[in-house]
Amino acid sequence: MLKKYFILLFAVLTLLPVNSQETKGLQELDLRLTNYDYPFAVDFFEVNAQQEIFEMAYMFIEAENPNGETIMLLHGKNFNGAYWETTIEALSSEGFNVLVPDQIGFGKSSKPNHFQYTFQQLALNTKNLVDSLDIEKLSVIGHSMGGMLATRFALMYPETTEKLILVNPIGLEDWKLKIPYQSVNDWYEQELKKDYEAIKSYQKESYYAGDWNEDYAEWAKLLAGWTLNENYPFIAWNAALTYDMILTQPVVYEFSKIEVPTLLIIGTRDRTALGKNLVSEEVKATMGLYDQLGEETRDKIPNAKLVELEDVGHLPHIEAFDRFINPLLDYLQE
Template sequence: MKKYCLIMLSVVLLHSAFGQTDRPVLDIMLTNYEYPFPVHHLKMKSQKQELSMAYMDIKPEKGNGKTVVLLHGKNFNGAYWKQTIQELSAEGYRVIVPDQIGFGKSSKPSTYQFTFQQLAVNTKAILDTLKIDRILLLGHSMGGMLAVRLTLMFPEIVEKLVLENPIGLEDWKLVAPYVTIDQNYQTELKANYESAKKYQLEFYYDKKWKPEYDEWVYLLTGWSKHPGYPVVALNNAQTSDMIFTQPVVYELKNIMAPTLLIIGTRDRTAIGKNNVKDPVAREKMGQYQLLGKATQKKIPGAQLVELEDVGHLPHIEAFDLFIKPLKQFLKK
């Protein structure tokens, strides 16, 4: 009977296959997607709601007494840190990897005021629960903006800060027109495997696709055919608004923690870029070969490692180039 149920389940999943990946439609809590390491959940009350914040807590076989916290980007969740986790764990680091509220395996509240301050408080709640009071902090993309905010709010806990192709190194709203949450929501409702792959192919990987990149498109869009997807689409629109309207660039000068910038110089990510009509102004946005250098000057004592011909995802596209300076910086 058990074997029969497993066979029937497999048939159901195959019939619900998504897009070109021939994989099942994901539910909006990713309960039918296995993360690379065990997932824990912190139950929290936030904005008068009972929420669940997912996180991975990977303890090394032989610890060095240090804890690294990895913060994901907007189009991702904690799962894409798998190789980074493995490498850091082998070096003796304990690694904490949260899914922010609205992302991955965490709650998707339909009514929530998303701010980087709120997400920083939520993240610290995990650390407080685990009784961790000192961390090495790494943020990628949107996670870089969050890492900056967390460092500014709780400087006493951040021993070192690493920013991997963070967005928010420029204030896009000075150039790009505002797009409302309602407008973004309608765009998000139309998201699918093909559109997400096209975006990532052009903006992340310089039109050079590798089969392993499909996993991150699947995780981003695998739930687009699920009945609960409109809530995910709304959260995506709300967090896009948060990113656009809550710049951290003006406060980079206030970071006191030793900081490393790891910048793929081919990156051209800029929120609202496609809505800028002036081609000259549009072309100036997201120039990471310039933004990395400019940001290094703004953060006191910051170190800069530029990865030539690497795009928005160094730890996926060029892991060996990414991990070497990261490990060197963390060991100092």
């Protein structure tokens, strides 16, 4: 019934007027991105969770001259493992093996009809993947929502986590204290309205980018490509569930419990915050202030270091790669 409802609703929505310029040149993408190539070979790990079997896509890149260490890269909410390409290449060239999973509901992984999204469940899925590859210890790098997941992973599995690196993570503040409650249905209706121009507008408003260019547009177009698929409501529903996860499961209150060495890499121009469109301009101006949140978070985490990248937005590894990768490699090689 749920699938029929989604398809019927999408059919109705597609009858609405569409600005052809907004979709010009976009490629329709299927739910599992089978018609979108990742930069490295993709394998799949079977996840048995919540009385269902899912497939978790991942890339595992073994260095030609391995140094014996593994790095795991965790993607953000609006992304997948493919956007780590240049980071993977740089880490691999330094001898690190690199593991890059797509979380359930994202990228090439399964898109459930029903799933209770929790950071604990995603961390458990990821730990099981790590164990299946016989990796005993690794460093974990998380960007955006991946920073929340990386934090939860380090809290749950400190014995597995050598170092924790958070790159413009969200969850540095508790947004549910500032925005009105939104049900999953509310988030779902918002997702159904998205197209390329809406995605681009949000990312520019949040200071994801400096001057908008193809480096950013590539990832906005990937999200927009899903909106052209008749099954897009499944993507929208999973996105709504992950919004709810982010807002109801903040990690900000547990930073003091992190036991592993931690590095924060923060682009200070970033203003990413969920729900800014739901509050007054006065409240909005207090949200997502990464030029303040970086220092506040460093002070909460024992044995933490902070690297601030001035005038860099939400995507340091895309916008300012050299400024991002050099302090990262220095930290990993200490």
